[in-house]
Amino acid sequence: MKSRRLLATTMAGGATVALTLVLLRRRLGPLRRDRGRAALRLFVRGGVRYAVSAPRLFATAGEQRQLLREDLALQTAEDVAGTLGAMKGVMMKIGQMASYVDDGLSPAVRHTLARLQDSVPPMSPQLAAAVVEEELGAPPERAFARWDPRPIAAASIGQVHRAVTLDGRAVAVKVQYPGIAETIAADLRNVALLRRMLRVAAPAQDVDALLSELRDRITEELDYRHEAVSQRLMAAYFDGHPTIHIPGIISELSTRRVMTSELSGGARFAELSTWPQRERDLAAETIYRFVFRSLYEVGAFNGDPHPGNYLFHRGGRVTFLDFGLVKHFSPAELEPLMQMARTICVEHDPGAFRRSLEEAGFLRAGAPLSTQAIIEHLAVFYDTIREPGPLTITSDYASSVVRRFFDLRSPVAEYVSVPRSYVLLQRINLGLFAVLGELSATADWRAISEEIWPFVRGPASTPMGRAEAAWRARRLAMAA
């Protein structure tokens, strides 16, 4: 029986890196095949829709007080379990991740998502206060100088409250839903069911890699201390950066279920899209620099490039929020990504690109395919950076990247797989392209990539690049 795979992929985009997450292999004949696709669609649809409609676990930040459905507030731990127990919280998380993998959502679904985002219940003030008291040892009115009992936003399996610390700092306090960590941890143990949900979507070894990675990342998100560590790391690296701003963590007010960070203002993504194109281009440039500086300099990337995780300021300054899903790479894991970018973009050596794909485990060695076919299929994410010059990333372009990459009919699909470490990489790539496309951002992405690529270290190519270079020089001087 002919077997094919749907590729969902991975790519650290622009400066970038390839590849791939095999999603659908169909070896069981027509019935199973159709079922597989339908299941994936339904699962993604259901998961995504529920993700944004149940307590708003994912979008973060900003002023949304009036939008949260306080009338439906979860008042007890039982309400939380009813809303997020029995696999639902897990599905939401997976749905959230899968949303970057799906072959583009229709405008109608997008509209529904946007509408539903406003309809999700937060915790009641009493329930949130009880969690704070359990975690910090004092009720919020005593742990803080001022405490706003009404949440300003939803967050990763929790919600965000505004407060002022006893020493007078304005802060955002993320409070986790009580019982949710235990529920999700228990549900993640049902590997058989998780596999069943993903089974139709991948060959066995890939499902297991995907599952392990999803379970690890989700488990990390359940303990806010992991997020605090990642955010501290990022904040320390980008300290003083001209346009990238990461709110600092207040360690003494951060625990497993409560995380306190500096409060940040700024415009939401929706507002940014009403700003002049020049401002949108600058914001896009900052996001792009953030993603690839994080990857190459910090060896980490935020796996959740969600428009809700940014706050925008004039002049391209962007505040980055929510480091709950951060993937850390070792130098050995980064090396193949750099090699691929170098061989395809800088050296223009298709044979070497193919070898680097094979060495990294993305492509089976000896596949009976022309190197040209491989390039066409797998180099899609490098299209914006293979040649220098300004280029506009449109929404159409972003979705065509996804479509091409997910093309089931490609003969290449058969021979591609993804080592576990890179399984979630596609989130950042597809998410990044979606955001840049949403902004119709124009830049010389190649030139910016060259600035960032450790194997090129090109000269500053934009005013922001010059400011960044000055910042890097200051950092080095201070380190010396």
Added chain:
Amino acid sequence: MTPDLYATAAGLIERSAAAYVSGVPEAAADDGLFGPASVAWRVGTDLASPVAGLRSLLMQALHPLAMAGVDQHSGWRRDPVGRLAATSAYLATVTFGERAVAEQAAARVRRIHDHVRGVDAVTGRRYAAGDPALLLWVHAALVQSSLAAVWAFGTPLSAEDSDRYVEEMTVAAELVGVPRPLVPASFAELERYVASVRPGLSCTPAARESMAYLLDPQGLDGEIAGFWQDVRDAAIAVLPEWARQMYGYSAPPLSPGRRTEIRQSLGVLDVMFLSEPGVLEARQRISLRMRTGRIA
């Protein structure tokens, strides 16, 4: 007749969802027959509802005359999903609908029942769907199954709430034409009633065929099929032992781990259900009213 004569079960989730949505009013003029503070609303929104529904059908089918009525009249084989969806719509309307709407729905059911008469091929006995004895069995099977399913897989009710649920549900039996004094009004009465009917129950060929189909419906959408197996196992697990024996089903005792797995599958099914158009909104309308009911 063979199971092959059954139509496909495709669209089960979609059509059940549409049926559910149709029963939940947008802006209710009154609280309906039960009201937001009722146990009936809690049971009606429980995760275990699919198990309750399937167990009900398994129990109801064991009454030869009830089964004959369904088998010979309802178009069940032609459009099983449609038949299930119609029942779902009716239950949602009676549970959550405005009083007048619920009463109209019941009146419609009574009118249909007036035409459902015949002779059971197996026992040779005459039957009429409007017969209070048959209606009472159908009612009792539903009430008992809801309790059993919720106990095992949902949010369990206290003993008082179980009694209250049985008592609340007497209204539903009356609505389709069972005289109030005949209807069990407490959990103990319900159990006594079921025991009293048991000698007349049997697994007729029609019951066996219908239920075999239901337990493994052909054409069920692929993404549902795996989860349906768990619903099936769950429903069989919470049947009375004697009912399982009549069908010849076996069920290993439910381990805590298996129970958790089934609950997780029910959660996944519920998410699929919620992602159908209008379901989330209908749920939210109900939740909101229940919140208010709880505070009041």
